[in-house]
Amino acid sequence: MNVSRKFPHSRLRRNRFTSSIRSLVAENNLTVNDLIQPIFVKEGLDGSEAINSLPDIKRYGLNALDSELERIQNNKINAVAVFPVIDPKKKDDNGTESLNEDNLVCEAIKQIKNSTDLTVIADVALDPYTSHGHDGLLNESGYVDNDKSLASLTAQAMTLAKAGADMVAPSDMMDGRIASIRSSLEENGFVNTIILSYAAKYSSKFYGPFRDAVGSSSNLGVGSKDTYQMSPANIDEALHEVRMDLEEGADIVMVKPGMPYLDVIKAVKETFRVPTFAYQVSGEYAMLKAAIQNEWLVEDVLMESLLSFKRAGADCVLTYAANEIANKLNR
Numbered sequence: 393m394n395v396s397r398k399f400p401h402s403r404l405r406r407n408r409f410t411s412s413i414r415s416l417v418a419e420n421n422l423t424v425n426d427l428i429q430p431i432f433v434k435e436g437l438d439g440s441e442a443i444n445s446l447p448d449i450k451r452y453g454l455n456a457l458d459s460e461l462e463r464i465q466n467n468k469i470n471a472v473a474v475f476p477v478i479d480p481k482k483k484d485d486n487g488t489e490s491l492n493e494d495n496l497v498c499e500a501i502k503q504i505k506n507s508t509d510l511t512v513i514a515d516v517a518l519d520p521y522t523s524h525g526h527d528g529l530l531n532e533s534g535y536v537d538n539d540k541s542l543a544s545l546t547a548q549a550m551t552l553a554k555a556g557a558d559m560v561a562p563s564d565m566m567d568g569r570i571a572s573i574r575s576s577l578e579e580n581g582f583v584n585t586i587i588l589s590y591a592a593k594y595s596s597k598f599y600g601p602f603r604d605a606v607g608s609s610s611n612l613g614v615g616s617k618d619t620y621q622m623s624p625a626n627i628d629e630a631l632h633e634v635r636m637d638l639e640e641g642a643d644i645v646m647v648k649p650g651m652p653y654l655d656v657i658k659a660v661k662e663t664f665r666v667p668t669f670a671y672q673v674s675g676e677y678a679m680l681k682a683a684i685q686n687e688w689l690v691e692d693v694l695m696e697s698l699l700s701f702k703r704a705g706a707d708c709v710l711t712y713a714a715n716e717i718a719n720k721l722n723r
């Protein structure tokens with residue numbers, strides 16, 4: 393068969409003629425099932441408060457959480473990722489509060505599981521709890537000690553699973569943490585707790601607004617996470633990280649940040665063909681929202697940015713814009 397691919401036999405504009413036709417030939421679609429809403433809960437807060445560097449996102453006291461959960465459910469979003477902002481007086485070098493079974497995040501998880509059927513994702517990392525703002529524990533010289541950190545992170549993952557988290561999400565980037573957490577979950581009968589591994593997590597400046605939101609930026613100060621989070625220069629290493637985490641027992645892997653790392657999402661999906669999530673992180677959201685608020689860009693850039701994750705191969709996106717976008721998709 394000799395089908396001419398040449399103009400005018402082929403006019404690619406034919407399939408763009410109406411919006412109905414354009415949607416029929418769409419290769420990728422964004423739906424509410426692709427969205428996860430991050431939520432910040434703050435200890436001792438009555439009601440909610442704005443976060444300067446994250447427009448339209450708030451911190452919620454436990455007494456104000458239900459109204460936000462209602463909004464998320466009305467928008468038909470299936471899952472939330474919950475992040476704690478604890479009383480700064482409770483922070484110490486070892487992040488001890490992370491192991492308290494009645495700590496803020498455990499109470500929030502119980503509240504969400506009791507009052508909704510949302511899937512709850514809980515971060516495993518010590519940074520909301522440590523006085524130095526690092527995700528692990530320090531040795532005498534101030535270096536984040538991998539093997540010493542594993543025990544704490546594993547114990548933290550267990551408290552989160554016990555509180556009812558459907559997914560524990562190690563975001564700390566210590567070597568060996570997936571294997572350690574998986575063994576502990578299995579030994580304790582949590583055979584269906586999912587490990588969502590932040591497998592390819594880069595040492596990124598795009599996390600700034602998140603660190604403001606959880607109040608860890610002042611703890612971290614000028615410190616960086618370069619000795620455990622990945623270098624933005626690397627992609628082969630991301631595949632190595634993902635391979636190790638899958639072998640150690642991760643069920644889902646994540647790439648983070650998102651938009652500046654779409655090539656990594658694509659490479660991970662094409663190489664491993666496993667559930668792959670991506671995180672449109674705080675700085676990406678803040679950047680887009682700031683431009684929208686200044687009327688330099690229109691709101692539709694958010695939808696376009698999220699569609700780019702789908703095109704790259706992400707199965708799901710954690711985004712601060714989840715509520716806003718879901719609301720639009722449902723209309």
Ligand code: PBG
Nearest residue numbers: 517519563598599602673674675
């Ligand atoms: C904690 C954690 C961070 C984010 C998610 N979990 C910050 C960090 O690694 O410093 C960033 C999320 C965002 O920027 O939206 N380990």
